[in-house]
Amino acid sequence: MMDYAIERRVTPEQYIELLNSSGLGERRPVHDRQAIARMLEHANLLATAWDGEVLAGAARCFTDFAYVTYCSDLCVRRECQRQGIGIELLRTVLRAAPCRIVLLAAPKAVDYYPRIGFTQHPSAWTILPGELV
Numbered sequence: 001m002m003d004y005a006i007e008r009r010v011t012p013e014q015y016i017e018l019l020n021s022s023g024l025g026e027r028r029p030v031h032d033r034q035a036i037a038r039m040l041e042h043a044n045l046l047a048t049a050w051d052g053e054v055l056a057g058a059a060r061c062f063t064d065f066a067y068v069t070y071c072s073d074l075c076v077r078r079e080c081q082r083q084g085i086g087i088e089l090l091r092t093v094l095r096a097a098p099c100r101i102v103l104l105a106a107p108k109a110v111d112y113y114p115r116i117g118f119t120q121h122p123s124a125w126t127i128l129p130g131e132l133v
């Protein structure tokens with residue numbers, strides 16, 4: 001039985017371990033504990049899945065609770081993947097913040113989001129520091 005929670009405390013160490021065990025660690029600053037601590041501190045909606053005391057998955061989001069939620073990380077540890085935990089985490093986010101979710105798919109998850117009902121947006125844009133003209 002998996003327990004789902006909103007705002008249950010997650011330490012940087014637990015989160016780094018989850019990122020690494022899901023595969024998403026390749027694309028997040030897992031070697032910078034301070035950055036991970038800030039990522040956890042400033043996200044304002046964190047849905048988590050727990051197998052007892054083991055963090056099995058998380059959706060780390062920023063939301064205004066009215067119009068839009070940006071889901072920055074969605075990850076499930078490898079041995080727990082494809083058991084519906086990713087979808088349940090997104091359902092948990094939508095219950096807490098019933099508005100549009102926006103996200104960038106990691107390369108390995110590009111086929112996941114259309115499969116579970118997401119629509120690809122033809123006009124999504126990003127910019128990095130230093131790129132603004």
Ligand SMILES: CC(C)(COP(=O)(O)OP(=O)(O)OC[C@H]1O[C@@H](n2cnc3c(N)ncnc32)[C@H](O)[C@@H]1OP(=O)(O)O)[C@@H](O)C(=O)NCCC(=O)NCCS
Pocket residue numbers: 022023024073074075076077080081082083084085086087088103104105106108109110111112115116
């Ligand atoms: C992508 C991820 C979050 C999906 O979570 P999950 O709990 O494994 O997926 P679910 O059980 O909710 O899957 C729902 C459906 O999507 C399918 N699916 C899961 N991962 C998929 C993928 N990468 N590509 C295509 N389909 C996928 C499942 O097979 C399932 O379909 P089914 O019901 O017909 O069997 C998880 O696999 C993960 O953490 N991957 C590594 C990190 C990553 O890439 N995260 C995305 C960042 S944007």
